[in-house]
Amino acid sequence: MSDKVAIVTGGSRGIGAEAAKLAGAQGYTVIVNFVSNQSAADKVVGEITSAGGKAYALQGDMQHEDDVLALFEFAKSKGTIKALVNNAGVVDHAARLDEMSLERLNRIFAINLTGAFLCAREAVRAMSTKHGGSGGSIVNLSSAAAKLGAGTQYIDYASAKGAIDTMTVGLAREVAEEGIRVNAVRPGVIDTDIHASGGQPDRAQELASIIPMKRPGDAIEVAKAIIWLMSDDASYSTGTIIDVSGGRSIVP
């Protein structure tokens, strides 16, 4: 029997890295995608393989269709694609809309939205029974920002994540009879490198006081929800979006 393969985009760091390690422990052959941090991806692969699992690192920028196609071709060469964790995502520096350049908007939408659509499309092509596949599971990474809006921070990013919520529900219905479940996780403030990449390295700790649970989340706490949605334990869940946000997803 061919290996079951899980693709984790942005699997080299943060939430994606934890999801990749859990997927490896569940018996998936894991494709750990990264865009620039090869050593971080190699470390995740090393941890999976030393725990007895199978994993491969593959560079690819998810905003580029050729790279997405290459990622899925590579995954197919390793077994049967059964899961996609659509995780690669970026923020930019805090700004108001009247300060945002077209270049910034295009980049934010290209990575967080179009790239996620391209990956989901390739997952459907690979997994749908309509295309000869054997079904599978897609888990999208949304954000609490989709509901909160992230005003004065990054409404571009928040809006892209809002569209991810919509895609999750719509695509779930589109492929529900084709063996594919499509779900999402909406993390709140999680302590990863993403805040430093947006110029606010201490953001997660600084926001602790406004989080009902008074602390940021850990990447593993999000990864566990991802892996549950991916698994057969969630066999009757599709179009579901789970908030993992310490209560912060609720607008006061």
Ligand code: NAP
């Ligand atoms: P992170 O720590 O900054 O890691 C980002 C990951 O995405 C890295 O593996 C990075 O690869 C990869 N990546 C970035 N741009 C990419 C591209 N164009 N193509 C392929 N891979 C790319 O981020 P995180 O906090 O774990 O976030 C993961 C997901 O959760 C994102 O979708 C994010 O929007 C969402 N999220 C995070 C939070 C939070 O507070 N952390 C909250 C809500 C939602 P390299 O290592 O090669 O750079």
